[in-house]
Amino acid sequence: xxxxxxxxxxxxxxxxxxxxxxxxxxxxxxxxxxxxxxxxxxxxxxxxxxxxxxxxxxxxxxxxxxxxxxxxxxxxxxxxxxxxxxxxxxxxxxxxxxxxxxxxxxxxxxxxxxxxxxxxxxxxxxxxxxxxxxxxxxxxxxx
Amino acid sequence: xxxxxxxxxxxxxxxxxxxxxxxxxxxxxxxxxxxxxxxxxxxxxxxxxxxxxxxxxxxxxxxxxxxxxxxxxxxxxxxxx
Numbered sequence: 001x002x003x004x005x006x007x008x009x010x011x012x013x014x015x016x017x018x019x020x021x022x023x024x025x026x027x028x029x030x031x032x033x034x035x036x037x038x039x040x041x042x043x044x045x046x047x048x049x050x051x052x053x054x055x056x057x058x059x060x061x062x063x064x065x066x067x068x069x070x071x072x073x074x075x076x077x078x079x080x081x082x083x084x085x086x087x088x089x090x091x092x093x094x095x096x097x098x099x100x101x102x103x104x105x106x107x108x109x110x111x112x113x114x115x116x117x118x119x120x121x122x123x124x125x126x127x128x129x130x131x132x133x134x135x136x137x138x139x140x141x142x143x
Numbered sequence: 144x145x146x147x148x149x150x151x152x153x154x155x156x157x158x159x160x161x162x163x164x165x166x167x168x169x170x171x172x173x174x175x176x177x178x179x180x181x182x183x184x185x186x187x188x189x190x191x192x193x194x195x196x197x198x199x200x201x202x203x204x205x206x207x208x209x210x211x212x213x214x215x216x217x218x219x220x221x222x223x224x
Contacts, residue, residue, distance in 0.1 A: 122152035124150030
């Protein structure tokens, strides 16, 4: 499953989607809303996400295809959530199943790094003091 | 001709719309569309260098000529994850 969703991301559901009897390794990554901003000392209370889904989903599909090309026969699920999320809620989820763990770890890391660098999603930190700030990602370490 | 313009994140806020149908003269480019939209939104003009354009779902540069019915996206640097 590659999707932009507006409901909670469940790691268990992602695992169910990717696991097959040929796979001995499943790696999952969840990005969750945290209180600490990378660029502002004030505590974050929520993060609002928006996406251009008709570009974001094809880009996520391209990243999944690249991961399969680089890391071999893997199954991969990628979802990003939009809307107003509270601390601890998952904004993004990636699950990769592979025959062995090295490919699963590598493909999962590749997918989340590329997603953060390329996919048409934006976030706005909402601070406890009521102020708000749009926050762009720093360039992926893989680019 | 008419194009549909989508503006995201900070651009949505400074331009004052998330989606708008815009009337353009024939031969209009993405750059001329940008100038038309930002002439009334001084806060947006300074965001040009950080803004990427997409035309019908594909990234496109400012010189791209527009067609009737195009869907144009104005996109700040991404922040997913």
